[in-house]
Amino acid sequence: MTSLTLTRGATDTRTARATGRRTAWVPTLVLILGALYCLVPIAWVVIAATKSRSELFSTFTFAPGSGLLDNLHDLSTYRDGIYWQWMANSAFYAGLGALLSATVSAAGGYALGRFAFRGREFVFKLMLAGVLVPGIVLAVPQYLLMSELDLADSYWSMLLPSILSPYGVYLMRVYASAAVPAELLEAARMDGAGEFRIFTRIAVPMMMPGLITVFLFQFVGIWNNFLLPYVMLADDTKFPLTLGLYTLLAQGASQPALYTLVIMGCLLAVLPLIGLFLVIQRFWSLDLLSGSIKS
Structure with a gap:
């Protein structure tokens, strides 16, 4: 049987x-x-x-x-190499904006995830509501606000709207709650460490995989953003790649020779994102591996 x-x-x-x-x-x-x-x-x-x-x-x-x-030569010499100015502008907007956004998201997410204070849940739900608001709805109000501050058509008009990411704060709150043990923070406080030192020396290294994720999302989002620079900027020397290539494409209707420049420009615009993904994938692997060893 x-x-x-x-x-x-x-x-x-x-x-x-x-x-x-x-x-x-x-x-x-x-x-x-x-x-x-x-x-x-x-x-x-x-x-x-x-x-x-x-x-x-x-x-x-x-x-x-x-x-x-x-095609590469023609693109590099078009209007004294303005394409490379657009490339530098995109790198500046995306790099600095993503770095500032990751920093603000880390601080906000850590505070919401590891501190109990009055109104915490209201602030968190307000951030969740911000995740649901599409960027296209905020473009015109942001332009009006920047105009009132006399910052329209400036680099600040591209950087300031990119600093606060509701999704980044939400992600970092979830990550801080899961990856940063409350017992470890209490032990550091008992040893006399200040809150800023605890955040920078203990919390941030443990939150690094989440920070890299927020940085990557923000970098790609800012790099590919078209509507915000289209609304904010008028000086083409401040254009990012997306808006610069759009102007070339619009001129291609009367100058077909520009189409080859647009295609070459699109190819070069993709290469930094590919390189960023390859580099950050390495850091992801190292952070996850180190976390598994520590545990």
């Missing part, structure tokens, strides 16, 4: 494994299709950037062209 039961159990296990293998191709196929959907446009930009203007408009193929260096 026992041997018969074991035999039936083994048979059921083999049947379940075979069924699992037969159905595993469905999610795999969905992931492959999703990857193709995301990567094919990028592959087309890479190939199109190598084509000269005649090659770009004559045929639509994925064969590389012969105009890569010429």
